[in-house]
Amino acid sequence: MPAPLEFYFDFSSPYGYLAATRVGPLARRFGREVRWHPILLGAAFKATGMAPLPLVPLKGPYSVRDMERSARFMGITLRMPQPFPIATQAPARAVCWVRRKYPEQVEALILALYRAYFVDGIDISAPEATVSCAAGLGLDAAGVRAALADLAIKDELKAEVEAAVGLGVFGSPYLVVDGEPFWGADRLEQAERWLALGGF
């Protein structure tokens, strides 16, 4: 059984959203699974000294334009939400819990949360918005709500983020294919060739 693809993403990352919609189908085309790793970009920014994109002069305004254009280029609906960016502990913790409890639902939950924020403009930093997304998939609302406040889940996410930064993850999306790292939704073509050829 070939190794799963390791996919790191922050729910406030438009490029993470674009890549998340593509990485599952990509993995399945090559008989791979995806290991979904929600991270918090703030921790990565601390490690690198980088600032959130919207706050960088010149690059910030360009980036918003590029996010919207890249979505159109990829044929994916994206509407830049307000507020942006947001804190993503709630959706990330929901993923940690569902990943353990209902692993076969984790991809659907991630895509539903991303669409809620980047298509429907729902502020998923609010725990109840995250619960509502999960409930919409038939997941146990009370269970998700409890998980968002569960100390063990908080610690799991914290450990996940620390492990990611320890592996060198500095941005979102960040995909690792057989040890080879690919940063950015615009590196999926390279990842695909890597999967097809076993490197290049």
Add this chain to the structure above:
Amino acid sequence: MPAPLEFYFDFSSPYGYLAATRVGPLARRFGREVRWHPILLGAAFKATGMAPLPLVPLKGPYSVRDMERSARFMGITLRMPQPFPIATQAPARAVCWVRRKYPEQVEALILALYRAYFVDGIDISAPEATVSCAAGLGLDAAGVRAALADLAIKDELKAEVEAAVGLGVFGSPYLVVDGEPFWGADRLEQAERWLALGGF
């Protein structure tokens, strides 16, 4: 006559090198010309507060890997040179002079300088290395040498860099197609679709 493509690049930028090899043929496929704008990334970094890629923790080592892999992905020879990065006043000034004096040679000069640095490992920050590249194309060596020390050329480059930053140029390569900005060698496909469809 449709507007030329505006191409901004720094000679120390590997992604600038990758894009420079492609932007001329891309423009010609659409009956366009390229206006070549050598810039100095240091000035852009001052405007944005960004640091040179190799100095950013985590992202720096990833970037070198990505530069080499992206070159292989695009089928372009690139050998990361030492020293890297370098000051690029000399090759940029040579371009300013040749652009005015022998405009039909400017693309060949830019590609020769980029190849000298990123294929043959020649430190083109040295004025004589830049002169040698130009001479290799049959350009007047004494003329280029004089231009590198010419105050008018220094001022022209300075004005070029200031104008670029004023237009929002924050990185290399940076391509503007009919007012639409594309940053990065990995945005040439989007630029190509933009040229084909007049936007998307």
